[in-house]
Amino acid sequence: MRTEIATLGEFGLIRHLTENLELKHPSTLYGVGDDAAVLSYPAGKDILITTDLLLEGVHFDLTYVPLKHLGYKAAVVNFSDIYAMNGQPRQITVSLGLSKRFCIEDMDELYAGIRLACETYSVDIIGGDTSSSLTGLTISITCIGEVEHGRAVYRNGARETDLICVSGDLGAAYMGLQLLEREKAVLKGSSQDVQPDFAGKEYLLERQLKPEARRDIIARLAEAGIHPTAMMDISDGLSSELIHICTQSHAGCRVYEEHIPIDYQTAVMAEEFNMNLTTCALNGGEDYELLFTVPIADHEKISEMEGVKLIGHITRPELGCALITRDGQEFELKAQGWNPLKASDSPSPTPQNS
């Protein structure tokens, strides 16, 4: 079924997409429907603001990304930024630019994904903007979160001897992307309606298509009484993010190849693609895991924490940022992460196969 968006018009579409939106947070006084949303945070809370712009053909490819997954991911990547500040996401605004290619049912799918993410993470949709576009789909989401006053964790607080930790595992989202790109190329050359076989690779696809934000890690850190000295989420690749933390903290780091957490499926896939696994884990983007540093005094507590791996330590700035390989060699870390403004003709991250 295909209902043209013009049958509803702008206001009608907004009404349609936002009807029955439940506001769950006491901090949301007024959501969709006026010149601005109105929030009221209790005294003692700082407010976090993050925003993300996603453009079709640059950040996503609708030939293999279902709209519902896209909506889910577009919301979750913003939540991830709020957790990366040690906060809790509370509200989002959603702006959409749509070409005539899209119908109301498409927008229902996209919004279903956004709503699902908001339910899962307990976030209110409080506003946005909807407009036609000349080409493609544009999604701009702004997320508002809260954190106890003075408890935000920045990128600039890492100190010498701090331990470097990472949640989950790395490189899987990038491998999922490679897999989808390969299937797209295969299907292009085929006239039949071939269904690709992704058996045994579900984890990679899930990491690429339906990532989760690490709310659980933030909760565990709070429970354990650990306050990270620096933190960010890994969206552009571990190397790139480590360099951010070290640059902003005026520090260096040593990270150990053998400690970088990698899932079995990621390793199998890198082998299949004849890619260097460590390079994929260091430079593949979109993992949305948390990278953080803690004082060495927290060593015992953090070693015991489920879902967290200790991968290295912070050094004096003169030592630079380096990876120590399994055979003890030192390599300077380089930010080869996903940079859509540099590699604008290829929509995917391009870690070198070295």
Place this chain on the structure above:
Amino acid sequence: MRTEIATLGEFGLIRHLTENLELKHPSTLYGVGDDAAVLSYPAGKDILITTDLLLEGVHFDLTYVPLKHLGYKAAVVNFSDIYAMNGQPRQITVSLGLSKRFCIEDMDELYAGIRLACETYSVDIIGGDTSSSLTGLTISITCIGEVEHGRAVYRNGARETDLICVSGDLGAAYMGLQLLEREKAVLKGSSQDVQPDFAGKEYLLERQLKPEARRDIIARLAEAGIHPTAMMDISDGLSSELIHICTQSHAGCRVYEEHIPIDYQTAVMAEEFNMNLTTCALNGGEDYELLFTVPIADHEKISEMEGVKLIGHITRPELGCALITRDGQEFELKAQGWNPLKASDSPSPTPQNS
């Protein structure tokens, strides 16, 4: 001079555009440079959030809109939404999607306009996102503002006998757009470098290209001790906005043609284009004036206020929304305002010439 954006890359461009950004508000704890910006509002303040997505070819035409003006306007229209809630804008995030057509100097121009607007209205730039796009320029701005707790003015508070007021004058921005569109059509047919003559029409162009938000009116209302019962800014046209207020307030209204404020240049231009002047004032968009209602008890105070005109009153809902013409006839108001999702092949509002 033309420097390719690729020479800086995404992070380099963001650094370049946001260096030396001054943070003026005590409520801005941390701006650009981390996963999220951090704000701290004092107790007793409610927070306002509004967002706007502008797409090239739909919302603006770079053949006649200078990038600096575009940046200024893109910021100001968001401030206008915050004033329309009876608030003060404090922070914005700026997300840009850029095709290869744009160079660093272009972005400097655009940002110069955004910065100028932020200086003029005392707003901090606290973050954003910058990315390549396949086609055209995308601008997504989110504005954060503050208002005393419980003092936000919504669209839904208008009551029978309330007076309907509007600031400034209407229809000029629309006339400015017509003028620019006409010159564009003329210049297209010409091979020479003809300079269009806009003498005597400066006000219309300014209203279209460099609108201002009515901070002054909000200040005057506060000084006079007037708390509007309902308010919004006029971005889609007076008719459309009156219908919003009446629908959300479960009320009707009577508006008098003879009281609608129109500038002399607007009238001259409507005559030249052979357009109905009242239709232009009712349905032309982008005026960014304030439309608000006040209790009848404030009649004297509001009549004396500079820059505000009384154009009608709120009625029982059964009476609907109507315009009373100079000769005493009643016409139902219709929302013919700018709706880019309905009229997606024409980028301009299309009030009927009736």
